[in-house]
Amino acid sequence: MIFLASFLAFVLVKLMPYEPFTNPKLAPSVRENLRELYGLNKPYLVQYWDFIRDLATGNFGLSTKPGNRPVREIIGETLPTSMLLGGLAFAFAAIVGVTLGVLSALKANGIVDYVITVFATLAFAFPSFVVATVWVAGKIYFPPPIGVVEVVLPYGWDTWYDRLGPILVLGLSIMPYFTRLVRASMLEALQQEYVTTARAKGLPWRRTVFRHAFRNSLIPTVTNAGPLFAFILTGSFIIERIMVVPGVADQFIESFKQPIDSRMVLATTVLLSALIILLNLIVDVVVAWLDPRISND
Amino acid sequence: MTDHGDEETPRSAREERAVTSAEAEGLFGEARSELLALSDDWAARQAAYDAADAGGVAGEQRSLIQDAARRFARNKAAMTGLVLVTIYVLLAIFVPIIQGTGDATGIFYDRANQGPSLDHLFGTDPQGKDEWLRAWLGARISLSIAFVVSLVILIVGITYGSISGYFGGLIDSGMMRFLDALYGLPYLPFAIIIVTVLSNRLPDAPPIAYMVPALSITAWFTSARIMRGQMLSLKENEYVESARASGAKPSRIVTRHVLPNTIGVMVVVIFLEVPNAILGEAFLSFLGLGVQPPDSSWGVLAQNGYTYIDAEPHLIWVPALLIASTVLAAISVADGLRDAFDPRGREN
Numbered sequence: 001m002i003f004l005a006s007f008l009a010f011v012l013v014k015l016m017p018y019e020p021f022t023n024p025k026l027a028p029s030v031r032e033n034l035r036e037l038y039g040l041n042k043p044y045l046v047q048y049w050d051f052i053r054d055l056a057t058g059n060f061g062l063s064t065k066p067g068n069r070p071v072r073e074i075i076g077e078t079l080p081t082s083m084l085l086g087g088l089a090f091a092f093a094a095i096v097g098v099t100l101g102v103l104s105a106l107k108a109n110g111i112v113d114y115v116i117t118v119f120a121t122l123a124f125a126f127p128s129f130v131v132a133t134v135w136v137a138g139k140i141y142f143p144p145p146i147g148v149v150e151v152v153l154p155y156g157w158d159t160w161y162d163r164l165g166p167i168l169v170l171g172l173s174i175m176p177y178f179t180r181l182v183r184a185s186m187l188e189a190l191q192q193e194y195v196t197t198a199r200a201k202g203l204p205w206r207r208t209v210f211r212h213a214f215r216n217s218l219i220p221t222v223t224n225a226g227p228l229f230a231f232i233l234t235g236s237f238i239i240e241r242i243m244v245v246p247g248v249a250d251q252f253i254e255s256f257k258q259p260i261d262s263r264m265v266l267a268t269t270v271l272l273s274a275l276i277i278l279l280n281l282i283v284d285v286v287v288a289w290l291d292p293r294i295s296n297d
Numbered sequence: 298m299t300d301h302g303d304e305e306t307p308r309s310a311r312e313e314r315a316v317t318s319a320e321a322e323g324l325f326g327e328a329r330s331e332l333l334a335l336s337d338d339w340a341a342r343q344a345a346y347d348a349a350d351a352g353g354v355a356g357e358q359r360s361l362i363q364d365a366a367r368r369f370a371r372n373k374a375a376m377t378g379l380v381l382v383t384i385y386v387l388l389a390i391f392v393p394i395i396q397g398t399g400d401a402t403g404i405f406y407d408r409a410n411q412g413p414s415l416d417h418l419f420g421t422d423p424q425g426k427d428e429w430l431r432a433w434l435g436a437r438i439s440l441s442i443a444f445v446v447s448l449v450i451l452i453v454g455i456t457y458g459s460i461s462g463y464f465g466g467l468i469d470s471g472m473m474r475f476l477d478a479l480y481g482l483p484y485l486p487f488a489i490i491i492v493t494v495l496s497n498r499l500p501d502a503p504p505i506a507y508m509v510p511a512l513s514i515t516a517w518f519t520s521a522r523i524m525r526g527q528m529l530s531l532k533e534n535e536y537v538e539s540a541r542a543s544g545a546k547p548s549r550i551v552t553r554h555v556l557p558n559t560i561g562v563m564v565v566v567i568f569l570e571v572p573n574a575i576l577g578e579a580f581l582s583f584l585g586l587g588v589q590p591p592d593s594s595w596g597v598l599a600q601n602g603y604t605y606i607d608a609e610p611h612l613i614w615v616p617a618l619l620i621a622s623t624v625l626a627a628i629s630v631a632d633g634l635r636d637a638f639d640p641r642g643r644e645n
Contacts (some may be wrong), residue, residue, distance in 0.1 A: 121625065
């Protein structure tokens with residue numbers, strides 16, 4: 001799959017009108033040297049082979065943006081930030097989302113259920129860039145109260161106070177996913193016979209819910225987590241952009257500004273694909289561990 | 298389809314082909330076409346039974362679609378959604394026609410940065426452009442992208458899912474493996490690359506020409522899976538078997554016998570993809586990689602609203618509310634359609 005991703009990315013990037021050295025002041029000989037340095041004068045197949053070999057050795061070449069820093073260095077700086085943002089947002093969404101889902105399933109069709117459902121639906125329907133924009137605007141109108149002497153931008157990633165915004169906004173955009181799935185599977189689990197049995201043998205309601213229904217209701221939530229990671233990624237593109245988080249998604253979009261930094265695009269696309277594939281693998285392992293019946297198929 | 302000159306009564310295309318293939322084989326020609334006619338009858342009766350069964354009404358004969366339409370009309374949330382989408386479509390068509398597009402293309406500094414008023418329902422932006430007009434010009438692009446993307450996804454999904462589900466076996470598992478592989482890839486980076494490639498290659502094309510491929514290439518997997526599942530379950534029906542027994546080709550069985558029975562699912566797929574496509578368009582345009590100004594779309598308007606958030610807070614709310622309400626409306630229409638076509642599917 002990583003090969004598929006790298007191949008698709010390579011073909012697509014080669015289709016881009018990509019010519020980084022268009023400055024008319026460059027002497028033709030200098031341009032030729034540059035093209036040779038970046039391996040652009042070789043046939044595409046050779047370029048692809050070089051690209052795969054570089055991937056395997058973890059060397060992504062040099063960026064064509066001013067500074068010509070190694071792509072590996074840029075990604076090494078920005079990826080941890082994105083992982084931290086994504087991970088914390090995921091944790092926030094999982095905790096809040098699952099809690100709300102369980103609550104609304106237990107109080108099904110009551111006022112609590114109604115409020116939670118409306119909230120989750122709104123959180124899904126309002127795109128995260130709107131929420132992010134509102135958050136930034138909120139910080140303009142209501143600046144942080146105390147202990148701030150220097151000029152404070154309404155966004156950024158330097159202090160935990162700054163980080164709260166992106167994490168909350170990204171978390172909020174993925175939370176409805178948990179709420180909806182947990183609510184549906186919890187409702188189903190509560191109607192199962194093993195819940196009745198557990199009640200019949202005298203288990204307290206609270207214990208029945210958490211030991212029997214809740215555990216089983218988590219399985220579909222985990223099984224269907226595949227699209228979730230891609231969704232977090234999508235959200236982080238927007239949020240890193242708006243809230244000025246120095247993450248890898250922000251770098252990725254930056255590299256599309258003309259002249260397009262194709263090495264950065266290639267390396268990031270393949271890395272992100274690898275990351276998502278890896279996460280999906282982990283999900284498969286977790287599901288097999290949670291529910292041994294599935295691995296017997 | 299070669300020899301139909303000697304037919305005295307007009308026959309359906311289906312019977313014509315049966316006759317052709319039967320005559321080619323020489324023997325059992327009569328018996329085969331008879332069997333075929335019989336199987337047609339069976340299929341019709343089966344469909345009638347299904348419809349009656351789905352409606353819970355015995356005796357009265359109504360089509361599946363009439364039945365679904367009745368149930369749909371009773372669903373308040375779904376009807377509200379449908380009415381809202383219809384209003385948006387009408388406004389998108391007629392507002393620019395009636396008002397002309399001058400207010401959105403010119404620059405009017407004398408009336409810049411106004412809040413909502415009777416003259417300008419949604420206010421004006423820093424260049425004095427009328428936000429109301431821009432919103433509906435944007436709706437033209439956003440909504441048409443969304444519907445075309447959904448249609449493309451549906452068609453691709455039908456084709457891929459039908460082939461995979463009908464033939465089964467190695468073909469099926471191979472095609473599904475491929476789908477799994479694509480499914481695991483993060484779609485946004487690829488969508489961004491595709492949009493960049495196309496918009497640079499086709500600099501003069503309207504936005505829809507590069508947005509639709511970018512958004513549909515990365516989103517047809519779900520619909521292919523759904524259609525495959527439909528195909529797998531429907532092809533076990535007796536009427537499919539009888540069609541196969543009477544020599545109908547796979548393409549004919551799929552298009553004539555199976556697909557008409559998936560119409561409900563198809564409509565649901567369309568409305569399920571509309572929110573994704575609208576959000577996808579908005580995402581890309583917001584990042585400055587999709588629709589580009591001076592073309593207007595809801596994503597472009599949102600980007601504009603973000604840029605002027607400190608001076609012009611109303612500019613972000615116009616596209617935000619339009620996007621959110623359209624997404625909600627499409628979801629409730631999809632839910633309503635699902636319930637209408639499959640009332641047994643909803644237990645809790």
